[in-house]
Amino acid sequence: MKFCQYPHWLVKRFYNTREFNQVRLILRKFNLRTVCEEARCPNMSECFSKKRFTLLILGNKCTRNCRFCFVKKGKPILFYEEEVDNICQAVICLGIKHLVLTSVSRDDLPDKGAEHFARIIRRMKFLQPSVVVEALIPDFGSKEALIELVVKSGLDVLNHNIETVPRLYPQIRPDANYHTSLKVLKIAKKFGSLTKSGLILGLGEKKKEVKRVMNDLSKIGVDILTLGQYLRPGENSLEVKEYINPQTFSYYREIAEGIGFKYVLAGPFVRSSYLAEEIFTAIKDKFRSI
Amino acid sequence: MPEIILPELGEGITQATISYWYFEEGEHVEEGVDLVELATEKTTFNLPTPCSGILKKIYANVGEIVKVGDLLAIIE
Ligand code: SF4
Numbered sequence: 045m046k047f048c049q050y051p052h053w054l055v056k057r058f059y060n061t062r063e064f065n066q067v068r069l070i071l072r073k074f075n076l077r078t079v080c081e082e083a084r085c086p087n088m089s090e091c092f093s094k095k096r097f098t099l100l101i102l103g104n105k106c107t108r109n110c111r112f113c114f115v116k117k118g119k120p121i122l123f124y125e126e127e128v129d130n131i132c133q134a135v136i137c138l139g140i141k142h143l144v145l146t147s148v149s150r151d152d153l154p155d156k157g158a159e160h161f162a163r164i165i166r167r168m169k170f171l172q173p174s175v176v177v178e179a180l181i182p183d184f185g186s187k188e189a190l191i192e193l194v195v196k197s198g199l200d201v202l203n204h205n206i207e208t209v210p211r212l213y214p215q216i217r218p219d220a221n222y223h224t225s226l227k228v229l230k231i232a233k234k235f236g237s238l239t240k241s242g243l244i245l246g247l248g249e250k251k252k253e254v255k256r257v258m259n260d261l262s263k264i265g266v267d268i269l270t271l272g273q274y275l276r277p278g279e280n281s282l283e284v285k286e287y288i289n290p291q292t293f294s295y296y297r298e299i300a301e302g303i304g305f306k307y308v309l310a311g312p313f314v315r316s317s318y319l320a321e322e323i324f325t326a327i328k329d330k331f332r333s334i
Numbered sequence: 335m336p337e338i339i340l341p342e343l344g345e346g347i348t349q350a351t352i353s354y355w356y357f358e359e360g361e362h363v364e365e366g367v368d369l370v371e372l373a374t375e376k377t378t379f380n381l382p383t384p385c386s387g388i389l390k391k392i393y394a395n396v397g398e399i400v401k402v403g404d405l406l407a408i409i410e
Contacts, residue, residue: 047397060341
């Protein structure tokens with residue numbers, strides 16, 4: 045007998061390894077938070093076991109109200125200078141080769157947190173130039189100077205998620221704007237960054253709408269695309285409208301590859317930071333030769 | 335006798351529902367193979383066995399809700 049709550053393809057292996065526990069300990073020791081934990085990502089044991097994680101900087105409270113996200117909302121706590129040192133120490137101590145940083149939206153700060161991203165990246169690159177840094181940024185109000193600051197701090201990949209189709213923005217991302225997000229990626233591209241974006245599916249979007257978003261992203265030169273399934277992080281979160289099957293993910297991947305993305309990762313458990321190191325390794329030579 | 339305990343599957347996940355046992359009591363299990371499938375609030379997890387041996391006893395049946403730290407099975 046089997047108790048079925050989710051479609052059969054939504055099964056994730058749990059890796060209860062030494063590394064998984066070591067990463068958790070080190071993160072606690074340096075007082076660092078990850079979006080992996082905050083968002084209850086199902087890939088956490090797998091990623092931590094490979095010493096991968098996505099650090100959540102600038103506090104753990106977000107000034108926006110995206111309905112798919114589980115990060116707490118409200119007035120953010122003040123960020124602190126030690127965060128820069130703690131991140132660098134933890135990265136060196138764990139031997140991390142590919143660091144992924146993300147943050148809550150900090151619309152309350154004049155620079156929206158851009159300088160803090162840049163400070164961490166500069167310091168990391170100074171201490172350990174071989175560490176690849178990927179920043180999954182909020183939209184910074186699509187202010188060119190703020191995006192330029194982050195891109196030119198030594199960043200390797202600029203990631204900004206488009207998240208969903210334009211029609212669902214008012215419902216899913218009420219404080220964000222589809223065109224603002226596209227502009228962020230366009231500006232990053234203008235400053236020469238390798239760019240990455242992603243969508244979470246299963247929120248009620250239609251196939252033709254997904255294709256339109258892929259076209260829009262491709263037109264502005266986004267290099268890497270990730271497509272994953274929305275999974276409800278808690279009882280009070282938005283319900284899943286549809287479980288996208290693996291065949292549909294393959295269908296989207298083929299279309300995206302056909303329209304020119306350099307790398308597409310699509311599947312039920314794909315998140316924008318999932319296998320980030322492998323993706324970067326796979327396309328970096330291609331990118332540098334362009 | 336290694337005890338299989340429900341680990342913390344993720345931040346804030348305190349319980350899970352047993353959805354499938356891949357083996358029956360008395361069967362031999364190899365280290366690393368999936369032993370039990372667990373449904374949580376967000377998704378389903380497969381928990382692999384930490385060691386090889388005989389699955390001596392199962393303490394939670396399919397459909398039962400178990401909490402982090404609960405004994406799920408014993409391997410001998
Ligand atoms: S996929 Fe991303 S958010 Fe999820 S555990 Fe891995 S690094 Fe963290």
